Amino acid sequence: MGNNGDLVAERYRLVSRVGSGAMGVVWRAEDTLLHRDVAVKELLVHPGMSQAQSDEARRRAMREGRIAARLHHPNATAVYDVVQHEGRPCLIMEYLPSQSLADLLAAQPVLPAARVARIGVQLAAALAAAQKAGVVHRDVKPANVLLAADGTVKLTDFGISQATTDGTMTGTGLLAGTPAYLAPEIARGQEGGFASDVFSLGATLYAAVEGAPPFGVDSNPIALLHRIATQEATEPAQAGPLTAPLVAMLRQDPEDRPTAQQVHEVLSAVVEAAAAEVPAAAAPDQQRRRRVLLLAAAAVVVVIGLAVVVVLNTPNQSPAADGQPPAVTTGSAKPTTTAPTTTTTTTTTTQQPPPSTTTPSTTTAAPQDLSAQLTSAITSYYGLVPHDLAQGWNRMTAGYQQGHAGGYAGYQGFWQQYTSASASDVVASPPDRVTATIAYVHRDGHVTQERTQFGLVQQDGQWKIASSAVVG
Numbered sequence: 001m002g003n004n005g006d007l008v009a010e011r012y013r014l015v016s017r018v019g020s021g022a023m024g025v026v027w028r029a030e031d032t033l034l035h036r037d038v039a040v041k042e043l044l045v046h047p048g049m050s051q052a053q054s055d056e057a058r059r060r061a062m063r064e065g066r067i068a069a070r071l072h073h074p075n076a077t078a079v080y081d082v083v084q085h086e087g088r089p090c091l092i093m094e095y096l097p098s099q100s101l102a103d104l105l106a107a108q109p110v111l112p113a114a115r116v117a118r119i120g121v122q123l124a125a126a127l128a129a130a131q132k133a134g135v136v137h138r139d140v141k142p143a144n145v146l147l148a149a150d151g152t153v154k155l156t157d158f159g160i161s162q163a164t165t166d167g168t169m170t171g172t173g174l175l176a177g178t179p180a181y182l183a184p185e186i187a188r189g190q191e192g193g194f195a196s197d198v199f200s201l202g203a204t205l206y207a208a209v210e211g212a213p214p215f216g217v218d219s220n221p222i223a224l225l226h227r228i229a230t231q232e233a234t235e236p237a238q239a240g241p242l243t244a245p246l247v248a249m250l251r252q253d254p255e256d257r258p259t260a261q262q263v264h265e266v267l268s269a270v271v272e273a274a275a276a277e278v279p280a281a282a283a284p285d286q287q288r289r290r291r292v293l294l295l296a297a298a299a300v301v302v303v304i305g306l307a308v309v310v311v312l313n314t315p316n317q318s319p320a321a322d323g324q325p326p327a328v329t330t331g332s333a334k335p336t337t338t339a340p341t342t343t344t345t346t347t348t349t350t351q352q353p354p355p356s357t358t359t360p361s362t363t364t365a366a367p368q369d370l371s372a373q374l375t376s377a378i379t380s381y382y383g384l385v386p387h388d389l390a391q392g393w394n395r396m397t398a399g400y401q402q403g404h405a406g407g408y409a410g411y412q413g414f415w416q417q418y419t420s421a422s423a424s425d426v427v428a429s430p431p432d433r434v435t436a437t438i439a440y441v442h443r444d445g446h447v448t449q450e451r452t453q454f455g456l457v458q459q460d461g462q463w464k465i466a467s468s469a470v471v472g
Contacts, residue, residue: 007032008090009083012040021202026096029262034444037095038080041157042088063090071133072448073470074406074414075126077146077156099344101145101208110211114274115239116322119145120205121243121267121403122153127201129470130158131194138192140200142207150409150420151402179225180213185250195254202249211238214250241270261469268467271427272399279366371428377456377463378434382423397457397466404468419443432456435471440458 006014019026024043031038043061056417065082068091072078081092101119105111111119123145130137137144137158146154154275179187183199186192207213214233218224233250236243245266251257260264305309377395383394396405405411418440426436434454442445455467 003151006427008085009081009092010038012038012092014040024245030211037159039077039093039095041093043090043091044083044088048180058087058089064158065091066380067087067135071130071158072133072450073126073129074152074404074410075122075154076129076158077154079158092145093156094145094154096148096152097147098146098154100143101147101204102142103146105142105208110238111208113238113242114192114207114271116202116209116239117242117267117270117274118151118403119147119153119208120201120245121154121271122265122406123201123204124260124264124267125404125469126155127194127197128264130197132470133261137197137200138191140197143205144206148406148410150407150413152410179221179228180215180217181205182225182228183254184229184255187225193254195257198249198257199254201263202246202257203233205242206233206236206246206250209242209246210236215434225445241273242267245270253316264469265467268399268403268463272397272466275398275402315399370430373463374428374430374432374434374456375426377465378426378436378454379423381436381465383420385421386418391413395464396466397459400464400466412417417442 004014004233008014008029011031011033013030013032015030017025018028018039024041028039029038029040030036043058049057053181062082062084065079068405069079069082077096079091080093080094083090083092121400127137127140137155139157140155144155144157145157148154157186181200182205183192183196185195198242203214214236215224215227216234218227220224232252233247236246239246245258245263248256248258249263335448381392381395384395393401393405393411401407401411419440422439423436424439426434428434432455432458436454437449438445438452439449450470453469453471454465456463456465458464
């Protein structure tokens, strides 16, 4: 495989080569059956392997590709098919015109913390969904992060590095790729897991906001591996509101790191806070109002920062043990808690005054009325999409629109895959949680279902989706 026009598996016609790396070569291709663009990734087997090792690597690549195909999430590159071509495994994947985060950082080594938070919240959502599907990525790094022009972020190459090598070290003792983003346990030769992906995500975001990975770079990969395995990561110096999340994600002990879902909730709060600051600069001719807005937005950041420190320094076994969502979600984004709520509600009121009855209606409604409101918010939302995206868009908070949906273009792109959607078995958990089974009808007629938990907030007298996570 290597020429434009070549036909892979008698179906995928190569159009142009779009990239290459240690794991393989990627082509844009045309699916001649469904008439759509796809990405074809030819997986390369390490040249130092024996024939038996090469055969096993090919089998493992096919197996890992099938596992990755179980994952369906708007922030994860979809795997459509796994085929053999000229004796080598090829993945048929979603094609996304994009730039990798690695390429962006090569041109712009340091990104603003707010932008990194928007990237991170989407990556954390993908990893949280992957964990639910039982898929470990094993190679989260800037080169495997794709950035579309509309703000959509996708994580690619789930499980592929493990499939095409013998792990961190190849059978010949050579290092497969850069170790800069590896978790300490992997650097020590242990098996990686979901917590390892969280560490690698933290290292990736750290590099984006600080200009270099947490353990630096070294021409001697063994020396770098030793530092990762034995030392604590250097604390970020210019990460701002991302400092506490990054420190937690980069802890040496996997048991002390937050889960991907907890990271998603924390970064969602950071994105929400950044979005709340935007109106403060919108009225330069109204100095007094601008000062009020800035103080209110700052108060939100302080409250969120305190919640982040408390939650991320609490062992993550408790949320996993009782099956409840991470406490940081309630503390950072919901208007029904105690002290943080007062500040958050004040911020919202100052920024755009809601009807005077909005807050009392949330706190004084009878339990059955509140449950009905929460249930209706989800069922009515899925009654709108994908046919009335403009109305559906307004049923989400600004932070969710940007951090999870990837902006309006990303939102449209996601719903173009489906002809209809519906919510069933909807269970409200006041004050602000709803769990429902969401059925998506794809354009080819097949149906997929996801058990999803939503976090809602009330804004302008309407319940809006502020967070979501696939739970089954």
